[in-house]
Amino acid sequence: MAQVKAAMKRAWNSYRLKAWLRDELSPISGGNKTTFGGWAATLVDSLDTLYIMDMKTEFNEAVDAVVDIDFSKTSMHLINVFETTIRYLGGFLSAYDLSGDERLLMKALELAHMLYAAFDTPNRMPIMRWNLHWATKDKEQGGAGSPILAEIGSLSLEFTRLSQITGDPKWYDAIERIMALFDAQQHLSNLPGMWPLQVNADQTDFFTGATFSLAAWSDSMYEYLPKMHALLGGSPQYSKMYQYAMDTAIRHAIYRPMIKDDRDILMSGTVRVDDGRVSIHSELQHLVCFAGGMFALGGRLVNNASHVNIGHRLTNGCVWAYDHFPTGVMPETSTLVPCDDEPCKWDAAKWHIAVSEHASSMDKRNNTRASDIIRAERLPTGIASIGDRRYLLRPEAIESVFILYRITGIQTLQENAWNMFRSVYSRTQTPLANAALKDVTNATDPILKEDSMESFWTAETLKYFYLTFADPEYISLDDYVFNTEAHPFKRPVPKFTKQTKGNGWRWKWK
CATH class of the missing domain: 1.50.10.10 (Glycosyltransferase)
Known part of the structure; x- marks a missing residue:
């Protein structure tokens, strides 16, 4: 160590x-180098590593610095929504879960509100190579196009954890629209159980490709299935999707x-x-x-x-x-x-x-x-x-x-x-x-x-x-x-809390 x-x-x-x-x-x-928006990717991505390795002086200095990051400004023409989500949003949420520093949650929300605009498409499928400059000028956005499987299918953990922390369901709802399509059409691909490396996100027929893999272009899509099952406290939907996909992968x-x-x-x-x-x-x-x-x-x-x-x-x-x-x-x-x-x-x-x-x-x-x-x-x-x-x-x-x-x-x-x-x-x-x-x-x-x-x-x-x-x-x-991106999110524990109105108790995630 x-x-x-x-x-x-x-x-x-x-x-x-x-x-x-x-x-x-x-x-x-x-x-x-400027590679991911110019918003200090290594700094944000490493916050939880600093905390986990007990480098608290460096962690505190880094948190003080990230407060001033302005996500509305970037020199890059297009923003990779997937990479921004896993590195930045994931980095903020994990560091918040570990440290409890509210400033990190505020930055996570600031970034999430920006990313949410990428979902403003005719069918609410996100634009994965997104023109932030157009969005800030209220220019009309087109459809989501043909994104890589891993990118459009790997936003679920981060947005779900944000809903769990804030109690606001809008973040989970945004990604559930995507995952519901993956679930509904899992048996309709050319290799039932798995999804092809690219997705027709503007089409009703979501999956028509002929190449399948657990590796590049698809990896984290499959990785997130059992992890969503865990984060949601045992989700039948994600358990089913995981087992169906792996049965196919094992065979082929x-x-x-x-x-x-x-x-x-x-x-x-x-x-x-x-x-x-x-x-x-x-x-x-x-x-x-x-x-x-x-x-x-x-x-x-x-x-x-x-x-x-x-x-x-x-x-x-x-x-x-x-x-x-x-x-x-x-x-x-x-x-x-x-x-x-x-x-x-x-x-x-x-x-x-x-x-x-x-x-x-x-x-x-x-x-x-x-x-x-x-x-x-x-x-x-x-x-x-x-x-x-x-x-x-x-x-x-x-x-x-x-x-x-x-x-x-x-x-x-x-x-x-x-x-x-x-x-x-x-x-x-x-x-x-x-x-x-x-x-x-x-x-x-x-x-x-x-x-x-x-x-x-x-x-x-x-x-x-x-x-x-x-x-x-x-x-x-x-x-x-x-x-x-190796950012650990707390698995919420269901606890009984007293209802403010009426009688009895209800579940609430803590």
Whole structure:
């Protein structure tokens, strides 16, 4: 814990000195970036991390600073409503839940009222790439267009928690319109149970796409189903949607890769449906590493032990990927070879065929021997191709390790977390903080870094590492629900309160 906290202090101090009130620190040059509205994304996104790590002096200074953020002003042409919701609104609500500082709730409401205008469309579906400047000038807004599944489907936790805190149902009503459509049409997609990566938000027929995944463009939509079930105190609607979606994902998207060692691991790929024929692309995205935690948490909440087991095997798959690359860090995207049957045995010839096929499909090294491609591309054993070699300081793998450890108590998960932290921290360290890696297959060139440190490094990655080594009762999963930006929201406890009129008692969420 102490070393993780030291990493947070180092990154925070550099942000404070070099990029205060800017969205992001450039961790190599010492400059700054405007990426999410210019409203101090790293500062707001990290509020609860400061509080959780007992950096109270830094927390209090940060709260004093956020009071003056003006959300009506931005230099950006379009605002990403999803990112603004999970990073800013989620950051304010979580820090309020932890500290009780009313100023944070006031900022949350100020921001929420602004975001609410994005729902002012003919069918009340929000505009996810929203022109704030038009809205402030009362210009007419069009429809919601064709947003990404994860973006339009992942506003529910934040707006629901705001309704719970304030007692105002308008925030919950806004997102319930969206989720009611997801519920009603879940069985109507080309892969019943799951929704395609893009949504026709202006149409009555909401879901018509042919590509399905738990990974990029869809991830937090599925993640929020069991978490909404928890935040609402046991919602049949969200429990049903979660179980239906995961039943479909288990049948079609989850696969076992062919690897040389005997680890029992699973991966989650991308599914295509063409003329009724279902096929899977056996990729591995870092973003999909959240799925192990989702299955484990969902399984616990709906009392499904098989989901917890699947979550364990998915998490082990991402831990394996970290171990398997020479830097001890997994890339953004890679491709493996799926097992055709059980028992799943290693077949070097089959791996070589897959390597050649992937190289050929990308118009690279036609007629080149697989062994030469493996050497030139620095492909670890079992990896057929690497689509994106970068590591962007992402949190998804440690997120699942954290959740699985909290649910199962398996001690080796802490060992996994420590190995991951040492690799990530040592490889990404700069004189100021930590930077994204350009190529996780190159263990010898320390210069291969990008001048980028997104706010999720301090908001999520370091927080999940820290909490993995903390007392399991600290920020307990029984008491909190984490949004997709790792902001913990209090799970409200129903209490009996005396009615002001009439006789008897009624439930009220506290």
